[in-house]
Amino acid sequence: MxxxxxxxxxxxxxxxxxxxxxxxxxxxxxxxxxxxxxxxxxxxxxxxxxxxxxxxxxxxxxxxxxxxxxxxxxxxxxxxxxxxxxxxxxxxxxxxxxxxxxxxxxxxxxxxxxxxxxxxxxxxxxxxxxxxxxxxxxxxxxxxxxxxxxxxxxxxxxxxxxxxxxxxxxFDAQILDMGVQSVSIDKATGKVTIADADIVVSAGRGMKGPENWGMIEELAEVLGAATACSKPVSDLGWRPHGEHVGQTGKPVASNLYIAIGISGAIQHLAGINASKVKVVINTDPEAPFFKAADYGIVGDAFEVLPTLIEKLKAFKQS
Ligand SMILES: Cc1cc2nc3c(=O)[nH]c(=O)nc-3n(C[C@H](O)[C@H](O)[C@H](O)COP(=O)(O)OP(=O)(O)OC[C@H]3O[C@@H](n4cnc5c(N)ncnc54)[C@H](O)[C@@H]3O)c2cc1C
Missing domain, CATH: 3.40.50.620 (HUPs)
Known part of the structure; x- marks a missing residue:
């Protein structure tokens, strides 16, 4: 047994x-x-x-x-x-x-x-x-x-x-005749996948447009994190669909989930509840996401992120 x-x-x-x-x-x-x-x-x-x-x-x-x-x-x-x-x-x-x-x-x-x-x-x-x-x-x-x-x-x-x-x-296992077999896999190379990531940096419509994702990617790079987004962001084509998390997207069970400019709709929260520590950055103190957050910053992502990235880089170097 x-x-x-x-x-x-x-x-x-x-x-x-x-x-x-x-x-x-x-x-x-x-x-x-x-x-x-x-x-x-x-x-x-x-x-x-x-x-x-x-x-x-x-x-x-x-x-x-x-x-x-x-x-x-x-x-x-x-x-x-x-x-x-x-x-x-x-x-x-x-x-x-x-x-x-x-x-x-x-x-x-x-x-x-x-x-x-x-x-x-x-x-x-x-x-x-x-x-x-x-x-x-x-x-x-x-x-x-x-x-x-x-x-x-x-x-x-x-x-x-x-x-x-x-x-x-x-163990020499008998392999079934599978009928279906993957012949190749195309991966987003060099990136941490959402499913395996310890840290996920996720952003929503509060980022205003795809041209502003540079700082999301920079923050993710400093932290060794995967990038994710809310549904409207992928629906609008700002980010690939593979990054959409939530009830109709990917579930996230990371140790740290950083949500930037995401309101915290119930369908989004449904996909990230299993994450351990949630940090929210949002200009609106009434954004529902703050109720689910462990740490919150009421502030403009365009001001908070450059400072956060700079401080993290300095911390890593020290
Ligand atoms: C059946 C169904 C299924 C759905 N499934 C999903 C799902 O799986 N995943 C999902 O994400 N959504 C899903 N949705 C959509 C969901 O209801 C919300 O509409 C969506 O999550 C909102 O996305 P958002 O927070 O990016 O945008 P918004 O609701 O527009 O929120 C943007 C947030 O950014 C903040 N903000 C604005 N400017 C700044 C700034 N400069 N700095 C910081 N913060 C700022 C605002 O205060 C606001 O809180 C679903 C909806 C339905 C009906």
């Missing part, structure tokens, strides 16, 4: 969520008195997972699954779950995770709870707390099947070091 976590990676490097699912899986394994096994697909330095409690790391290296394919990933994780006699399987609730987990659950005849935000409050019945209604409510769910698949919400548990002496084992 074991707890199995899928530690996701991109171009060989672990995503931040990989360390969080391992940290979480370790605690679940302690709760149910079993060991923790992590499975990786095409990751280069799998032994990094020992630091977060993975006692055994199963590595799968196969060029046929060099790019994400939900059916194929679900199939290989299922093979490892069966081999390791896993009773709990933890996957992150990223976009890819939300694709593959239901398929995996069907393959394993398991119950599946997505967007889980805490350790099981009880293991018998197995009960987990989940986010619901765009993070406006919580839902306690029991999973009655023998095998359980848990989708862990990003940033809900955190990364906790828990060094163990782990072992690596390679």
């Amino acid at each position: 074991s707890v199995l976590v899928f530690a996701d990676s991109s171009e060989g490097k672990f995503k931040k969520s990989a360390f969080e699912v391992v940290s979480y899986g370790k605690k679940v394994a302690e709760q149910i008195g079993s060991n923790l096994v992590a499975v990786t697909i095409n990751a280069t330095d799998a032994s990094q997972l020992y630091a977060y409690g993975a006692e055994k790391v199963i590595t799968i290296s196969n060029d046929q699954i060099a790019t994400f394919n939900a059916k194929a990933y679900a199939s290989v994780i299922q093979q490892v779950a069966v081999k390791e006699n896993a009773t709990v399987v933890v996957i992150d609730s990223s976009v890819d995770g939300l694709y593959l987990s239901p398929i995996l659950a069907v393959n394993l005849q398991a119950g599946y709870a997505s967007n889980v935000v805490a350790l099981p409050s009880s293991t018998s019945p197995f009960t987990v707390k989940r986010k619901a209604f765009s993070n406006k409510a919580f839902n306690n769910t029991t999973i009655a099947t023998e095998v359980k698949v848990i989708g862990l919400a990003k940033n809900s548990f955190g990364i906790h070091e828990n060094q163990v002496a782990g072992v690596l084992e390679s």
Whole structure:
């Protein structure tokens, strides 16, 4: 009997969520008195997972699954779950995770709870707390099947070091005939993606026009952040659609979210609630975003940003 976590990676490097699912899986394994096994697909330095409690790391290296394919990933994780006699399987609730987990659950005849935000409050019945209604409510769910698949919400548990002496084992998985395969991926090179970013600098219609985004990009560069925007900004073509965050855009679960010239409409907030610290810069002290903010600056972005960038640069140099 074991707890199995899928530690996701991109171009060989672990995503931040990989360390969080391992940290979480370790605690679940302690709760149910079993060991923790992590499975990786095409990751280069799998032994990094020992630091977060993975006692055994199963590595799968196969060029046929060099790019994400939900059916194929679900199939290989299922093979490892069966081999390791896993009773709990933890996957992150990223976009890819939300694709593959239901398929995996069907393959394993398991119950599946997505967007889980805490350790099981009880293991018998197995009960987990989940986010619901765009993070406006919580839902306690029991999973009655023998095998359980848990989708862990990003940033809900955190990364906790828990060094163990782990072992690596390679696994020769059977790869499904996928039918569909990505042949190439065009990425915005050199940029931190919104999904993986620790810090997101986001701007709205208050920036007046696309010609003013230079300072948003400069602030993002100083902070090593991803850039994002509100829906009207991408609708107007000021920024690419891939940057639009909110209920109808991308969800953001960064450690720091800086919102500049964004009013804080409910549809925008729905996508960024999972971010830890929210900083708002807005000229209007009545802007709804201030109610959701941890820190707020009532001020004109065109005055605040140059000073902020200058101070941050000086701070980094010192
Ligand atoms: C079904 C539906 C789905 C939607 N989904 C989304 C979504 O996913 N994401 C999303 O973002 N929106 C979404 N919207 C739109 C949403 O309701 C708001 O209209 C939108 O978020 C407002 O964008 P904004 O804050 O950039 O613009 P505005 O509402 O125009 O706000 C601009 C803000 O900038 C401030 N400002 C002005 N000048 C300055 C300055 N010089 N310095 C600093 N601050 C300044 C203003 O005080 C104001 O608060 C959706 C709407 C609907 C109906």
